[in-house]
Amino acid sequence: MGLFSKNKPLVGLDIGSSSIKAVELSKSKKGYTVTGFASEALGPDAVVDGAIMDAPSVADSIKRTLAAGKFKPKFVATGVSGHSVIVKRVVLPASTADEVEASIQFDAEQYIPFEITEVNMDYQVVGPAQTQSDEPSMEVLLVVAKKDKIQNHTNVISLAGRTPEIVDIDAFALQNTFEANYKANPDETIALLNIGASLMNINITKGGMPLFIRDVSVGGNQYTDILQKELQLNFQEAEDLKLGKTGGPEADMVHPLLESITDMLIMEVQKTFDFFRETYPSETITRVLVSGGTSRITGLPEKIQEIFGYPTDVLDPFKSISIGPKVDAAKVTSLGPALAVAVGLALRGFDK
Numbered sequence: 372m373g374l375f376s377k378n379k380p381l382v383g384l385d386i387g388s389s390s391i392k393a394v395e396l397s398k399s400k401k402g403y404t405v406t407g408f409a410s411e412a413l414g415p416d417a418v419v420d421g422a423i424m425d426a427p428s429v430a431d432s433i434k435r436t437l438a439a440g441k442f443k444p445k446f447v448a449t450g451v452s453g454h455s456v457i458v459k460r461v462v463l464p465a466s467t468a469d470e471v472e473a474s475i476q477f478d479a480e481q482y483i484p485f486e487i488t489e490v491n492m493d494y495q496v497v498g499p500a501q502t503q504s505d506e507p508s509m510e511v512l513l514v515v516a517k518k519d520k521i522q523n524h525t526n527v528i529s530l531a532g533r534t535p536e537i538v539d540i541d542a543f544a545l546q547n548t549f550e551a552n553y554k555a556n557p558d559e560t561i562a563l564l565n566i567g568a569s570l571m572n573i574n575i576t577k578g579g580m581p582l583f584i585r586d587v588s589v590g591g592n593q594y595t596d597i598l599q600k601e602l603q604l605n606f607q608e609a610e611d612l613k614l615g616k617t618g619g620p621e622a623d624m625v626h627p628l629l630e631s632i633t634d635m636l637i638m639e640v641q642k643t644f645d646f647f648r649e650t651y652p653s654e655t656i657t658r659v660l661v662s663g664g665t666s667r668i669t670g671l672p673e674k675i676q677e678i679f680g681y682p683t684d685v686l687d688p689f690k691s692i693s694i695g696p697k698v699d700a701a702k703v704t705s706l707g708p709a710l711a712v713a714v715g716l717a718l719r720g721f722d723k
């Protein structure tokens with residue numbers, strides 16, 4: 372990092388429902404390298420469905436995570452997702468970017484299911500819209516997040532003694548990671564599915580822009596839940612059984628239970644893909660990439676490919692990013708696709 376470096380060193384901090392994940396990257400002519408990494412599991416009640424419930428304990432976990440990884444940067448990029456976040460392409464009556472700017476506040480209101488005073492809003496002009504009418508119109512990517520959600524995230528980072536520099540959207544971070552690692556053909560329509568503990572972030576993207584983003588409340592906790600209920604286990608016993616850490620007499624009962632959750636999860640993907648097809652009849656998904664810890668459920672990517680017929684792979688956040696010598700490479704590799712969002716957040720340190 373030179374004195375005249377344009378890039379602020381920062382930590383990408385993913386505050387997930389099951390764990391905190393922190394990543395720092397450096398950039399050289401050869402590309403990106405992971406120069407810092409740490410993660411810490413969270414108790415089941417600290418972050419629920421992506422919402423921070425126990426701020427002091429989450430702040431303590433962040434502090435410990437950043438200390439364990441010896442992260443120096445003061446600045447942190449974090450992300451939000453779930454119900455309080457809306458990303459939507461909308462068509463607004465305007466013929467120039469200036470006109471969009473002048474009336475966005477008013478025009479956007481109808482697309483936001485919250486009070487306009489409760490949200491932070493941002494947007495990006497996509498370009499002139501293709502519509503039947505003669506009225507000039509512009510397509511705009513609208514990004515809305517509830518202020519209290521953002522504040523909860525910035526608050527725990529401040530409590531942990533760092534500066535919350537960037538609050539991104541998890542689905543955008545996911546796309547950043549995809550773009551940094553894969554050479555996407557601009558005509559390809561790619562469905563990115565990041566399946567965590569409580570949420571699935573879906574980003575259907577083409578040519579470097581999201582076409583469609585939605586977060587669905589499904590994830591790995593449901594696999595754990597069903598094992599807990601059906602086999603009378605506590606959370607940790609069920610979680611270990613799910614991860615294959617324990618065998619035992621229940622082992623042959625486990626498979627069909629896990630399968631039933633996979634079927635439910637795939638139905639949610641189906642609903643989203645159906646809705647996408649109705650909204651964009653001329654677009655065809657060419658490829659699916661799954662990430663998040665739950666992408667590791669045995670047979671999940673294969674089943675997605677079988678049901679939808681799209682080539683499906685697990686997204687590798689380190690496909691084109693090398694892992695530096697000071698970092699626990701085995702740990703990074705073992706978490707692999709679960710670090711997709713954290714890597715995308717860390718990439719924000721290199722924005723132009």
Ligand SMILES: Nc1ncnc2c1ncn2[C@@H]1O[C@H](COP(=O)(O)OP(=O)(O)OP(=O)(O)O)[C@@H](O)[C@H]1O
Nearest residue numbers: 387388389390567568569570591663664665667668
């Ligand atoms: N090998 C594995 N097989 C099955 N499930 C796994 C495996 N590894 C991790 N998981 C599950 O993945 C989930 C954690 O994934 P991830 O770290 O992406 O979620 P998160 O970011 O903490 O949560 P969210 O984004 O939903 O708030 C947990 O439910 C965990 O049990």
Ligand SMILES: [Mg+2]
Nearest residue numbers: 387388567712
């Ligand atoms: Mg997550």
